[in-house]
């Protein structure tokens with residue numbers, strides 16, 4: 001059997017690089033297209049050490065239609081996993097047009113190039129952010145969609161456009177995957193998340209405190225209606241997420257259609273539970289101060305992954321302790337990312 005090539009846009013990034021490992025382990029050949037706007041080409045050498053073969057990297061932009069046409073013409077591609085996009089909520093509020101251009105226009109250019117090339121299998125990175133402040137948790141896929149910022153709107157718009165595309169062209173096979181909070185790193189410690197500048201997200205911030213790059217964590221709010229007063233989220237190990245993409249691809253290969261699935265664990269953890277788990281994993285104390293709430297934050301939510309399990313036979317297997325242990329291994333071995 002010939003190896004199937006999967007185009008992975010944004011494959012040099014955090015979730016994309018881990019998904020390349022899962023794809024290779026499942027017998028696919030990942031082909032990465034990334035503009036390196038939020039990633040480092042040295043990830044390729046790390047992937048080579050894990051997979052045993054360096055994936056091909058095309059440095060370019062997903063909005064470059066001529067480039068995409070050339071890629072589809074030159075390489076037989078059986079499916080696309082589309083991670084390329086921008087993801088900082090605050091930046092999306094400050095500069096919405098850049099976000100709509102990257103996330104929405106980028107997805108449209110990609111879908112049009114796929115259509116022209118006759119490639120009809122697409123796995124799209126959506127986000128639990130499309131639910132906004134949900135009425136209840138765990139959140140099912142049928143919950144109302146009420147994104148609260150341009151980033152969330154951009155994901156919802158692409159979801160809608162892809163659903164319309166699949167309706168118009170029923171031969172398409174599309175999965176919209178709504179991730180909850182991806183954290184952790186590959187267990188080798190060779191690849192992981194390295195945000196540029198001060199991290200916005202909890203886990204990278206905590207691990208930078210543990211390794212001594214930052215002094216104290218600011219806990220954003222201690223007066224939420226949660227068991228310990230701090231915000232609750234559904235943290236999911238990035239390798240579980242990566243395996244979820246392979247499962248979604250296999251599912252799409254079986255039959256045309258559109259599937260929308262939550263990828264989460266079904267459980268929430270509070271900020272202080274994450275801090276304690278990281279202290280256990282690293283053996284380092286995490287200094288923190290409880291400060292004011294962060295504007296725009298939702299108190300607590302977690303996903304209902306029942307449909308993903310029923311549809312894909314996929315379930316998150318790695319718990320919070322492993323998420324912290326793997327983040328710590330990566331952080332300790334690579335305090336400056338891929339430098």
Ligand code: NAD
Pocket residue numbers: 009010011012013014015016033034035036037038039060061062063082083084085086087102106125126127128179180181182
């Ligand atoms: P990331 O920034 O690490 O990866 C995204 C990659 O896409 C980067 O390597 C970046 O250089 C590349 N990229 C961005 N715009 C591009 C463009 N126009 N053309 C080509 N490459 C481009 O982020 P991530 O955490 O791996 O997220 C991947 C996807 O998952 C994103 O679409 C994000 O919105 C979505 N998502 C992430 C989270 C999260 O918390 N990490 C949660 C839900 C959804």
Ligand code: UFG
Pocket residue numbers: 087088089127128129179180181200201202203205217218219220221230231232233271294297
């Ligand atoms: N938090 C702190 N201190 C920090 C950072 C975060 O206390 O320095 C708290 C937040 O207030 C929240 C929790 O930790 O209660 C998680 O915050 P993150 O910033 O790590 O994650 P969010 O849930 O805010 O958002 C993330 C991504 C979004 C994505 C969403 C999907 O940043 O892009 O998950 O559920 F849409």
